[in-house]
Amino acid sequence: DTEVTQTPKHLVMGMTNKKSLKCEQHMGHRAMYWYKQKAKKPPELMFVYSYEKLSINESVPSRFSPECPNSSLLNLHLHALQPEDSALYLCASSQHTTESSGANVLTFGAGSRLTVL
């Protein structure tokens, strides 16, 4: 299996809802990432998990809460979002985990397109 699978593909939620985005990979990758991508913009890093521990948080608002239950799964819990949070949320994984060596080859999922009303 060489894919990163994201669910749901599309999500519409109100500002008071609580929802979750899910990401799964079975490539044995030990680093997993959440990126946010707005239309016609590059992916913007939100979180990095290394060996199931949060290693990078790019000052993301607390209404986004990541979780890594095991080495294959990554969740993004959403609560009290704003309309400006509407975007494509991309999950990615990479094989290497040592900080200073190795190429950071990301495999992206297809994304979850989120619309906040």
Added chain:
Amino acid sequence: GENVEQHPSTLSVQEGDSAVIKCTYSDSASNYFPWYKQELGKRPQLIIDIRSNVGEKKDQRIAVTLNKTAKHFSLHITETQPEDSAVYFCAASKGSASKIIFGSGTRLSIRP
């Protein structure tokens, strides 16, 4: 922190001609430079990458060059085809499980 600038933002070339996209980075500690292609409505996919200990890398019609002194790297696509039409992102990283910072993207259109 790292900043990656990418030019041009849009590029239109005749089918069969070459396309060149250029990026500069700010952090001299960056050591890995991937290029991603994103077709409309699809996920970004790695097309080629280069590490800082290499000056040039080629894969069929695609090549990447790196000038560490000047802190810039470029993507070259030769004999362009309609399926090359997409948005291309350059990126820079300081190693695995670290930040990958993307350039702003280049929308490449291939004219028939």
